[in-house]
Amino acid sequence: MVLVNRLPSLSASHFHSSLLSRKPHSINLQNLSCSLSNKPHSSSSSSPFTEKHSLERYQRDSWLYKDPSLNFSCSLPIDSNSTREIDIALQLPELKKLLQVLKEKREIEGSNERNRGPGNVFLVGTGPGDPELLTLKALRVIESADLLLYDRLVSNDVLNLVRPDARLLYVGKTAGYHSRTQEEIHELLLSFAEAGATVVRLKGGDPLVFGRGGEEMDFLQQQGIQVKVIPGITAASGIAAELGIPLTHRGVANSVRFLTGHSRKGGTDPLYVAENAADPDSTLVIYMGLSTLPSLAQKLMHHGLPSDTPAAAIERGTTPQQHVVFAELKDLIDEVTSANLVSPTLIIIGKVVALSPFWPHYSKEAAILVETQ
Numbered sequence: 001m002v003l004v005n006r007l008p009s010l011s012a013s014h015f016h017s018s019l020l021s022r023k024p025h026s027i028n029l030q031n032l033s034c035s036l037s038n039k040p041h042s043s044s045s046s047s048p049f050t051e052k053h054s055l056e057r058y059q060r061d062s063w064l065y066k067d068p069s070l071n072f073s074c075s076l077p078i079d080s081n082s083t084r085e086i087d088i089a090l091q092l093p094e095l096k097k098l099l100q101v102l103k104e105k106r107e108i109e110g111s112n113e114r115n116r117g118p119g120n121v122f123l124v125g126t127g128p129g130d131p132e133l134l135t136l137k138a139l140r141v142i143e144s145a146d147l148l149l150y151d152r153l154v155s156n157d158v159l160n161l162v163r164p165d166a167r168l169l170y171v172g173k174t175a176g177y178h179s180r181t182q183e184e185i186h187e188l189l190l191s192f193a194e195a196g197a198t199v200v201r202l203k204g205g206d207p208l209v210f211g212r213g214g215e216e217m218d219f220l221q222q223q224g225i226q227v228k229v230i231p232g233i234t235a236a237s238g239i240a241a242e243l244g245i246p247l248t249h250r251g252v253a254n255s256v257r258f259l260t261g262h263s264r265k266g267g268t269d270p271l272y273v274a275e276n277a278a279d280p281d282s283t284l285v286i287y288m289g290l291s292t293l294p295s296l297a298q299k300l301m302h303h304g305l306p307s308d309t310p311a312a313a314i315e316r317g318t319t320p321q322q323h324v325v326f327a328e329l330k331d332l333i334d335e336v337t338s339a340n341l342v343s344p345t346l347i348i349i350g351k352v353v354a355l356s357p358f359w360p361h362y363s364k365e366a367a368i369l370v371e372t373q
Contacts, residue, residue, distance in 0.1 A: 048129050048155045048319040049204075049344070052174050060159065061170050064091045087179055091169075095188075098167070102195040118225055119197045121189055123207040123217060125232015128346075130318040131157040133233045141230060145200040147192055149185065151211075153204025153344055155319065174343070182212060186219045193225045204344075206234040210260050210287045234258075235346050236285040239317030243324065244356045245348060253283045253352045261289025261296070261347075278303035283350035290345045294333050300349070301329065310353035315345045326353070326360055 050057050058065065122141050127133035134142075142148070142161050150159060152172030162168060171180040171188070180188070192199045207213030207229060217227045236258060240247050247256040257277065277284065278300045289296060290313075301307050307330035315323040327335040329349060336345075353359060 046321055048157065048316060048321055050150065050152050050154060050156060050159065050170065050172060052152060052172060052179065056156065057170055060168055063167060064094045064169070084179060099191065099195060102197070119193045119195070119199060121193050121216075121220055121225055121227045122198070122200045122230060123211075123213045123227060124200055124202050124230045125206040125208075125211070125234070126154050126158045126202055126204055127233040128205055128235040128238035128318045129153075129155040129157075129316060130238070131155065131161065133238055133318065134158065134161075135230065135232065138230045138232060141200055142202070145198065147197050148200040148202055149188060150202040151204055154202045155204075158202070182215065186216060189216060189220060190223055190225060193220065203232070204235075205238075206232045209234040209236075209258065235287060235317060235344075236348075239314050239346050240285075240348060242318050242322070243312065243314070243358055245312070246352050246355060247283050247285070249352050249355060252281075252355070253350050254281055255279075256283040256285065259284060259286045259289070261286050261292045278305035280305060280309065280351065283348065283352050286347040286349070288343070289347050290336070290341065290343055293336065293347060296347075297329055297333055305329065305349075309349060310351060310359060311347065311349040312353050312356070313339075313341055313345050313347050315341045315343075317346055324358065326356075326358065 047054075050060075122145075124138050124141055125135075126138065126142075139161065142158070143163065145162065145166055147167045147169070148162060149169045149171045152170075152174055159168070169188070171185050173179070189199055189201060201207070201213075201216065203211040203213060205211060208231070213229065217229065220227050236247065236256070246253075248254065259277070284300075286293075286296065293313075300309075307328065309329040311327055311329050311332045313325045313327075313332065313336045315321075317324075323339065323341060325332070325335045325339045325341060332347075332349075354361070
C-alpha cells in the first residue's frame with residue numbers, strides 16, 4: 001500500500017512556512033531536462049553509491065519530477081548552486097501535493113483519535129556499502145518504509161531493497177553541493193512526521209558516527225517527535241574487518257580514535273591534531289579526510305608519530321569497487337595521489353595496519369615483531 005493511502009495526519013506548519021513557501025524560479029524546462037543528466041557523473045557506472053547527479057538517482061526519485069518534458073537525455077553545463085535551486089524548485093510542487101493529500105486523509109479519519117498523533121522517525125545506519133552488512137532490524141524497517149530520505153553514501157544495493165511503491169527523497173551532501181541544507185532536512189523530517197508518516201532517514205555507516213544523526217534526533221525530540229535509532233556498522237569497523245585490520249590489539253594498540261577530516265565550517269585544516277592524537281599505541285581512523293590528509297600526516301609526524309607508522313587509505317570500502325593503498329605514513333600522501341583515490345575514502349593509521357594479511361610487508365614473523373614492540 002502506498003504512503004498516501006495509509007498515513008492519516010498532518011500539521012506541517014513548519015514545512016509550509018519555510019520550505020514550501022518558496023516560489024520556484026522561472027525555468028526553461030527543455031534546458032532543465034538537459035541539465036539533469038549533464039552533471040559530472042562519470043563514476044556513476046562504477047560507484048556503488050548514490051552520486052549527486054547520476055541518472056539512476058533522478059530515476060529513483062522520479063515521483064518528484066513529474067513534468068513529461070524531463071527526459072534526462074542531453075547535456076548542459078550548470079553550476080552546483082543553480083542545480084540545487086532547480087532540484088528544489090522541481091521537488092516542491094510534488095512535496096506540497098503529497099502533504100495536501102495527507103492533510104485531506106487526516107481530516108477524513110480525524111474522528112479516530114489514535115490516528116491524530118505524529119509519526120515516528122527512524123534514523124537508520126546502512127553500513128559502509130555492502131548490503132549484507134545491514135542489521136536485520138535495519139532491513140525490516142527499510143523494506144516496510146513508506147517514505148525514506150537518503151544520503152549519498154547509502155549504497156545503490158541498499159536502496160534496491162526499498163519497496164517499489166515507497167517514496168524516496170535524496171538529501172545527500174558532497175563537497176560543494178548540498179541538495180538540502182541541514183536545516184531543510186530537519187524541516188522535511190519534522191513535516192512528514194507531523195503528517196503522521198513513519199519516516200526513515202537512511203545514512204551510510206552509523207547515523208551517530210559523523211552522520212549528524214545526533215543533530216536531527218535532538219531537533220525532532222525538541223518538537224515532540226519520537227526518534228528511534230537503528231545503528232549501522234560504521235566504516236571504521238566494516239572496512240577494517242574487510243582488510244583484516246584489528247582496530248585494537250593486545251600489545252599493539254590499546255585504544256582507537258575516530259576523527260573527521262572536515263571542520264564544521266569546511267576549513268582546510270580542521271583536525272587540530274593535539275599531541276595525544278599522535279600516540280603510537282593507538283589506532284587513528286579518519287573519516288572524510290582525503291583533502292586534509294597532507295596537513296594531518298605532517299601534524300602527526302610533527303607531534304612524534306613515527307614516519308614509518310603503517311597506514312592504509314581505502315576508497316569505497318566493502319564494495320566490489322574497493323581500492324586500497326597501503327604505505328608508511330611518510331609515503332601515504334604520494335601513494336594516495338598516485339592511485340587517484342576519490343571520496344569516500346577512509347584512512348587508518350597505526351601499527352595494527354601491519355597485522356593485515358594484505359599489508360605489503362606482512363609475514364608471520366613481522367606480525368609477531370609488531371606484537372612484541
